[in-house]
Amino acid sequence: MNPEIPILETKHLEKSYWVGRSRLPVLKGLDIEIKAGEIVAIIGPSGVGKSTLLHLLGALDRPSRGKVLIQGVDIFRYNDEQLAIFRNRTVGFVFQFHHLLPEFTALENIAMPALMARVPQKQAYRKAMELLNEVGLWQRAHHRPAELSGGEQQRVAVARALMNNPRLLLADEPSGNLDQRSSNALHRLIWHLSRTRNQTFIVVTHNLQLAEQADRVIELSDGRIKNNILNGV
C-alpha cells in the first residue's frame, strides 16, 4: 500500500437531519484527508456533529451530500448490503456505551464480527481469546456484560472492534462514562493496540491532553473544520 495515498478522504461532506418538517444542517461541507497509520483526535463542543461525522466515516449512516473515500473508493456508491460487508471487514467501532449483546459472554461478543464474516467458530474463538488476553480480561471470558465493570465492558468492546483486523479504528468518546483513572487506562490501551497494529485510528474525545498526543487534531465548530493541526510538526 502506498502510504502517500490517504486511507480516508472526505469531499465536501454534508449531513442534515430532518426534524419534523425542518432541516437541521449539522455538517456543512468537510474536506478531510487522513494518511494510513495516523492517529486523529476529533474535538469540539457537544452537539457540533462529532458523532455524526464518525458515523459517516464508519458507514453507519449516509451523508446528505459529498463523499467519503476509503483507499480511494467512494463507499456510498455501495448498496446497504455491500456497505455492511465493507464495515465488517474494514472498520472497527468503539462507541461511548459498549453496545455489547447482553445475552452473550465476553468471548462470544468479541468473536461475533468474525462469525458474521463466516470465519470457522474454533478459529474465531481462538482469536477472541488472544484479544481477551491483550485487553487483560482472559479470566472474564465467560462473563456476560452485566457481570463486568464499566471499564471491563469497554475493554471487551475494544477487543470486539479489533476482531477482524480493521484498517480503520473509530472510537466515539470511548471512555465517556468512566472515571478519570479507568478512562486514561482505556485510552492508553486503545492507543497502544492501534499503534502496534499500524491502524488508522480516529477518536472523538473531549480530553484535550489526550488530543495533544494524537498525530492530528481536527476541531469542529458550527458544522465546519475550525482547526486541522498536525501535532509535533
Ligand SMILES: Nc1ncnc2c1ncn2[C@@H]1O[C@H](COP(=O)(O)OP(=O)(O)O)[C@@H](O)[C@H]1O
Ligand atoms: N438522528 C438524528 N435526528 C435528528 N437530529 C440529530 C440526530 N442525530 C443527531 N442530531 C443532532 O445533530 C447535532 C449533532 O449531533 P452529534 O453528532 O451527536 O453531536 P456531538 O457528537 O458532537 O455531540 C445535534 O444537534 C443533535 O441534536
Ligand SMILES: [Mg+2]
Ligand atoms: Mg457525540
